Amino acid sequence: xxxxxxxxxxxxxxxxxxxxxxxxxxxxxxxxxxxxxxxxxxxxxxxxxxxxxxxxxxxxxxxxxxxxxxxxxxxxxxxxxxxxxxxxxxxxxxxxxxxxxxxxxxxxxxxxxxxxxxxxxxxxxxxxxxxxxxxxxxxxxxxxxxxxxxxxxxxxxxxxxxxxxxxxxxxxxxxxxxxxxxxxxx
Amino acid sequence: xxxxxxxxxxxxxxxxxxxxxxxxxxxxxxxxxxxxxxxxxxxxxxxxxxxxxxxxxxxxxxxxxxxxxxxxxxxxxxxxxxxxxxxxxxxxxxxxxxxxxxxxxxxxxxxxxxxxxxxxxxxxxxxxxxxxxxxxxxxxxxxxxxxxxxxxxxxxxxxxxxxxxxx
Numbered sequence: 109x110x111x112x113x114x115x116x117x118x119x120x121x122x123x124x125x126x127x128x129x130x131x132x133x134x135x136x137x138x139x140x141x142x143x144x145x146x147x148x149x150x151x152x153x154x155x156x157x158x159x160x161x162x163x164x165x166x167x168x169x170x171x172x173x174x175x176x177x178x179x180x181x182x183x184x185x186x187x188x189x190x191x192x193x194x195x196x197x198x199x200x201x202x203x204x205x206x207x208x209x210x211x212x213x214x215x216x217x218x219x220x221x222x223x224x225x226x227x228x229x230x231x232x233x234x235x236x237x238x239x240x241x242x243x244x245x246x247x248x249x250x251x252x253x254x255x256x257x258x259x260x261x262x263x264x265x266x267x268x269x270x271x272x273x274x275x276x277x278x279x280x281x282x283x284x285x286x287x288x289x290x291x292x293x294x
Numbered sequence: 295x296x297x298x299x300x301x302x303x304x305x306x307x308x309x310x311x312x313x314x315x316x317x318x319x320x321x322x323x324x325x326x327x328x329x330x331x332x333x334x335x336x337x338x339x340x341x342x343x344x345x346x347x348x349x350x351x352x353x354x355x356x357x358x359x360x361x362x363x364x365x366x367x368x369x370x371x372x373x374x375x376x377x378x379x380x381x382x383x384x385x386x387x388x389x390x391x392x393x394x395x396x397x398x399x400x401x402x403x404x405x406x407x408x409x410x411x412x413x414x415x416x417x418x419x420x421x422x423x424x425x426x427x428x429x430x431x432x433x434x435x436x437x438x439x440x441x442x443x444x445x446x447x448x449x450x451x452x453x454x455x456x457x458x459x460x461x
Contacts, residue, residue: 112343225324291399292363292427294340294434294444 117146117164117194118174124187137181138163141174149255160196197241206258206260208237209269215282217250222279225254228272233258254284257289297335298328298347298370300393304342305348308394309441312350316374318417322353326373329355335394341362343438346394354374354435355426357362363427377412377436380421388430390444404430 122134128231131150138145138161148161163174171193213225229236238257245251248252260269270286277284301307325344331340333355340361343354356365357371384406391399406428411421424432425429434444 124335194342204437289389290338291391292361292392292430294341 115164116167116169117126117196117199118190119169119190119194120159120161120163120174120178121190122159122187123156124182126155126184127185129161130157130185132203133181134159134187137178138268141165141177144171150287153279161180163197176188184260185285196200199227205262207266207288209258209260209266209267210287210289211256211258212271212285212287213254213256213282214251217245217252218280221252221280222254222283224276225256225273225284228276229256229258229269232269232272233261233263234264234269235261248277296328297331299334300332300342301345301348302393303395303443303445304427305394307345307348307350308438308443310345310350311441312345312352312439314352318375318413318415319322321353323415325349325351326355326375329353330357330371330445331367333357339393341358341435342393343435345438345441352366352439356431356435356441358428358431361427362424364431367426368428369422369424372412372432373415374410374412374432374436375415377410377432377439379408379410379433379436381409382433383407384425386430387449390434391432392434392444394438395443395445398445400444404433406430408432431456454461 122130124130135145143163143165146162147165148159150157150159150161170220171191175189178189179189184242211225213221217222226236236256236258240255242253243250244253258269260266266286266288268278273286313325329342329344330348332347333339336342338361340358341354342354344351353373353375354377355371355373357368359368359370386406387401387402387403390402391398396398405427406429407423408424409421410432411419437443437447
């Protein structure tokens with residue numbers, strides 16, 4: 109018989125039209141349940157606000173209890189709710205030995221920039237840890253900006269990534285730069 | 295001298311304003327040696343400040359000569375007593391981490407060129423300029439003497455997701 113962990117973890121996502129008070133409303137619900145917010149990231153995009161939270165709670169607890177508490181809150185403020193139970197091996201902290209890199213891609217807007225770039229990265233087993241895109245410029249000359257933060261697998265170099273993306277840079281006629289942003293330790 | 299354990303936040307020592315060293319006595323020499331030994335113990339560590347080992351005195355050590363960012367431009371081992379920055383210029387952002395705040399990193403803006411003065415363990419007064427990574431490391435360590443952590447200077451909400459693999 110496998111031993112059940114004492115602490116349960118859930119990934120909670122909340123998305124909806126932005127307005128003041130969303131974080132307070134959601135975290136009040138979590139507080140009432142006695143949930144810990146382990147890690148979280150929340151941001152506004154367009155007029156939408158999106159929250160992703162890893163929450164933890166001691167047994168006995170259940171996903172349905174979490175939804176029972178949060179769903180009415182979300183309904184009241186017009187947000188959608190997603191809850192996923194995390195397995196213990198998902199909760200273990202991820203670590204990487206490779207470099208952390210920022211990849212910037214920008215140029216004339218065209219279909220497929222994100223797909224073409226990320227397909228190359230996926231093929232080399234490069235993990236995206238953060239990504240954002242923004243359409244800027246004018247209606248006549250729309251410019252697309254894609255910023256990626258990636259973790260390189262062992263044996264992969266920033267120069268290697270730049271080389272991999274060189275053909276794409278030419279084909280899409282976009283600028284692609286790779287910079288090492290691995291934290292420095294003091 | 296023994297390697298000392300690095301205090302971690304929320305240890306109250308890390309938020310204290312440290313006192314100036316008034317007299318360089320054998321205790322100060324021991325402290326400097328402890329700092330150097332502790333720095334060398336942490337693989338990849340490029341500096342340690344006295345409050346990080348529980349001593350609230352204005353003493354810190356920096357050595358970026360073995361770091362890939364600093365090996366081309368450095369002054370070797372710097373043991374600084376009562377260091378003061380007299381001018382700063384330039385600005386660069388670097389993602390920093392700290393042995394006293396494990397598992398967290400953040401983008402911090404620092405001056406790229408600094409002039410500083412300090413007293414050496416032998417009592418000699420020294421003035422020098424530092425630039426690049428060495429200047430960043432000195433500013434990070436000197437912040438500790440004022441009870442300032444890099445967390446107090448983070449300029450971007452985006453933080454590293456990964457645990458630092460070494461100090």
